[in-house]
Amino acid sequence: MQKIIIDTDPGQDDAVALLLALASPDALDVLGIVTVAGNVGLNQNSVNALKVVELSGRTEIPVFAGCDRPMRRTPVTAEHVHGKTGLDGPDLPDPKIALQDHHGVDFIMDTLLEAEPKTIKLCALGPLTNIAMALVRAPEIATRIKEIVLMGGGCFEGGNITPAAEFNIYVDPEAADIVLHCGAPITIVPLDVTHHMLATPAHLERFLNMGNKTGDAIHKMLTFSERFDLEKYQWQGAPLHDPCVIAYVLEPDIFTGRHINVEVEVSSELTRGMTVADFWGVTTRKANAHYLRHGDTKRYYELLVQRISKLP
Ligand code: RIB
Ligand code: CA
Numbered sequence: 001m002q003k004i005i006i007d008t009d010p011g012q013d014d015a016v017a018l019l020l021a022l023a024s025p026d027a028l029d030v031l032g033i034v035t036v037a038g039n040v041g042l043n044q045n046s047v048n049a050l051k052v053v054e055l056s057g058r059t060e061i062p063v064f065a066g067c068d069r070p071m072r073r074t075p076v077t078a079e080h081v082h083g084k085t086g087l088d089g090p091d092l093p094d095p096k097i098a099l100q101d102h103h104g105v106d107f108i109m110d111t112l113l114e115a116e117p118k119t120i121k122l123c124a125l126g127p128l129t130n131i132a133m134a135l136v137r138a139p140e141i142a143t144r145i146k147e148i149v150l151m152g153g154g155c156f157e158g159g160n161i162t163p164a165a166e167f168n169i170y171v172d173p174e175a176a177d178i179v180l181h182c183g184a185p186i187t188i189v190p191l192d193v194t195h196h197m198l199a200t201p202a203h204l205e206r207f208l209n210m211g212n213k214t215g216d217a218i219h220k221m222l223t224f225s226e227r228f229d230l231e232k233y234q235w236q237g238a239p240l241h242d243p244c245v246i247a248y249v250l251e252p253d254i255f256t257g258r259h260i261n262v263e264v265e266v267s268s269e270l271t272r273g274m275t276v277a278d279f280w281g282v283t284t285r286k287a288n289a290h291y292l293r294h295g296d297t298k299r300y301y302e303l304l305v306q307r308i309s310k311l312p
Pocket of ligand 2: 008009010011013014038039125126242
C-alpha cells in the first residue's frame with residue numbers, strides 16, 4: 001500500500017487521474033487531495049475536486065484548498081482548453097461534501113512532518129506552487145518525501161502553452177525551480193511521454209461502454225477537452241496527461257526514462273518555464289530527476305479502464 005498526497009488543478013485530465021487513484025484503494029492510500037490555482041481559479045478547481053471525489057463515492061478522502069496564485073507571477077489559466085468551469089463536459093451535481101479548514105500547504109507540511117520519513121509520495125498534477133511553498137516554509141520536509149511524481153515540462157516535444165514551456169511549469173516557474181532543487185527524489189512525466197498517450201476514439205469508447213456513471217462522466221469530460229488539442233495537433237486523439245502520474249505510481253514499468261539534470265528558465269520572458277532537460281548528458285550539471293521518455297499506451301489505457309470500471 002502506497003501513501004500519496006495528490007496536488008491538482010482539475011481540469012478534466014486531473015479528474016481522470018483522481019478517479020484512477022480513488023479507484024485503487026487496494027494499492028493507494030490517498031491521504032488527501034490539495035487544490036492549486038492552474039487550469040482555472042482555485043475556488044473553481046476546489047469545487048471540481050469535491051465533485052470528482054463525490055463521483056467516485058470515496059467521500060472519506062479529505063480535500064484541501066491550497067494557493068490561489070503562483071509564488072510571483074500573474075495567474076495564467078486555461079479555460080480555452082478546459083471550459084469556463086474547468087470541468088466542462090458532464091453536468092456533475094454541486095458537491096455536498098466540503099473543503100477541510102486546514103490550508104493545503106499546511107496539510108502537506110504537517111502530514112510529512114508527522115509521518116515516518118520517506119513513506120509518502122507527492123503526486124503533482126498542476127503548477128507546483130503548493131509543494132514549493134511547503135518546502136520554503138519547512139525545508140526539512142525535503143528529506144522526508146519518498147518521491148515527488150509530477151506531470152510537467154517537455155524537451156523533445158517543446159511546449160504547449162508557449163513554444164518553449166509546458167503549462168504547469170509555465171504558470172509557476174519559480175515553484176518548479178524550488179522543487180527541482182529540493183533534493184527529494186523526483187520523477188518527471190513530461191509532454192515527451194503524454195503526447196503519446198492519446199485518448200483515441202477507441203479508448204474513449206471504452207469509457208462510454210463501461211456501464212457506470214463514472215465512465216460516462218469521463219467520456220463527456222474528455223470529448224469536451226479534446227476538441228482544443230485535436231484542432232491544434234491534428235492527432236488521432238488528445239494527450240491524456242495527468243493520469244500518467246498515477247499510472248506511474250501504480251505500475252512504474254509502463255514507463256521508461258533516465259536520471260538526468262533538468263533545469264527551468266525563470267529569467268527570460270521568451271522561454272519562461274522552459275524545462276532544459278540534459279537528456280544526452282552534455283553538461284556536468286548534477287542529475288536531479290528521473291525523466292520519463294516513453295510509455296506503453298496500451299497498458300496505460302488497460303489500467304485506466306480496468307480500475308475505473310470498478311467505480312460507481
Ligand atoms: O500541460 C498539461 C498540464 O496542464 C496538465 O496537468 C493539465 O491538467 C494542465 O494543468
Ligand atoms: Ca493538471
